[in-house]
Amino acid sequence: DSGVTQTPKHLITATGQRVTLRCSPRSGDLSVYWYQQSLDQGLQFLIQYYNGEERAKGNILERFSAQQFPDLHSELNLSSLELGDSALYFCASSVEPVPNSPLHFGNGTRLTVT
Amino acid sequence: AQTVTQSQPEMSVQEAETVTLSCTYDTSESDYYLFWYKQPPSRQMILVIRQEAYKQQNATENRFSVNFQKAAKSFSLKISDSQLGDAAMYFCAYRSPADDKIIFGKGTRLHILP
Numbered sequence: 001d002s003g004v005t006q007t008p009k010h011l012i013t014a015t016g017q018r019v020t021l022r023c024s025p026r027s028g029d030l031s032v033y034w035y036q037q038s039l040d041q042g043l044q045f046l047i048q049y050y051n052g053e054e055r056a057k058g059n060i061l062e063r064f065s066a067q068q069f070p071d072l073h074s075e076l077n078l079s080s081l082e083l084g085d086s087a088l089y090f091c092a093s094s095v096e097p098v099p100n101s102p103l104h105f106g107n108g109t110r111l112t113v114t
Numbered sequence: 115a116q117t118v119t120q121s122q123p124e125m126s127v128q129e130a131e132t133v134t135l136s137c138t139y140d141t142s143e144s145d146y147y148l149f150w151y152k153q154p155p156s157r158q159m160i161l162v163i164r165q166e167a168y169k170q171q172n173a174t175e176n177r178f179s180v181n182f183q184k185a186a187k188s189f190s191l192k193i194s195d196s197q198l199g200d201a202a203m204y205f206c207a208y209r210s211p212a213d214d215k216i217i218f219g220k221g222t223r224l225h226i227l228p
Contacts, residue, residue, distance in 0.1 A: 002158070033216065042205060042220040043159075056215050088157060100147050100166055100209075103216060105159035 003027065006091050006106035014114055018079040021109045025072055025093030031055070032074040033103060034066055035090040043090065049074055050096070081113045116141045118208050120219035127196045128227050134181075135191045135222045137206030147209040148182070148189045153221070154202040162204070165189065193224075201226045 003026035013019055025032050030051045035043040045058035049068035060066075063081075068074040078085060088110050092103035117140045127133035139148070150162040165173045165182050173180050177194045193200055206219040 031214075035218075043218040045215055045217060048214060050214075056213050058215065090159065092159070100164060102149065102161045102164060103159075104161075107156075107158055 002104040002106065004029075004091060004093050004104050004106035006089075006109050008109060009107065010110050010112075012112045012114065013081060015081055015083060017081050017113075018077065019081065019111065021076040021078070021089050021091075021111075023074045023076070023091030023093075023106060025074070025091075026104050028095065029093035029104070030072065030096050031094045032068055032072070033092040033094075034060075034074070034076050035092065037088040037090060037108070038084075039087070046076070078111070083113050086111055086113045116143075116146075116208050116210060116215075116217050118206055118217050118219040120204075120206055120222050122222045123220070124223045124225070126225040126227055127193075129196055129198060131196055132192060132194045133196055133224065135193075135204050135206075135224065137189045137191070137219055139187050139189065139206075139208050141187070141208065141210070143210060143212060145211055147211070148180075149207040149209065149216075150178070150180070150189075150191045151205045151207060151218075152200075152202045153205065154199075159205075163191065196226050198226050198228065200224060 005024040033048045034046040046060040048056040066076045088108045092105045094101045148165045152160045181190045203221045209216045
């Protein structure tokens with residue numbers, strides 16, 4: 001158990017809808033990362049937060065947004081969903097932006113857009 | 115921008131044998147961090163091993179070791195005495211201390227043959 005909690009585990013929704021994915025980092029971890037993994041693909045970095053502030057941004061679509069709250073949990077909002085947004089969305093956390101600090105991953109949220 | 119390339123989409127190895135997974139990366143930074151993550155069928159991401167670029171000594175974790183060639187920008191993973199539980203997708207990852215992004219390769223699927 002990595003200590004990172006993601007909810008829900010599975011989400012099925014229709015095109016055009018909006019969903020929110022939630023992540024609770026490991027106790028004591030200040031950094032939260034979001035990744036998208038499409039079928040049999042690598043992990044695409046979306047965005048990173050550190051102690052409530054956005055720190056790094058990857059290939060995140062304008063339809064997607066995220067935030068980290070004062071209690072350090074994070075939410076990833078996906079709107080105007082398209083079929084291509086179907087993927088496994090991972091949240092990961094680390095103690096702080098220390099480069100050799102490994103990421104601890106949650107079990108992911110599997111999003112299916114129909 | 116940094117890139118990570120895993121040129122072997124799939125590999126197979128006989129149980130108890132040794133296998134090496136390749137990873138190359140492109141960067142202009144002199145200081146960075148490299149990781150190998152394992153993703154078994156459960157889809158959870160598990161840290162296998164990590165290497166700091168400023169360390170010349172290759173990292174080792176039990177049956178897992180790396181061959182880090184900084185000049186060649188190569189970071190291969192060697193798995194000795196392969197076991198059935200090693201069957202998984204393996205991702206190579208690069209972490210920049212400058213912007214804290216963590217970039218993953220597309221992965222290598224490893225099959226263990228009994």
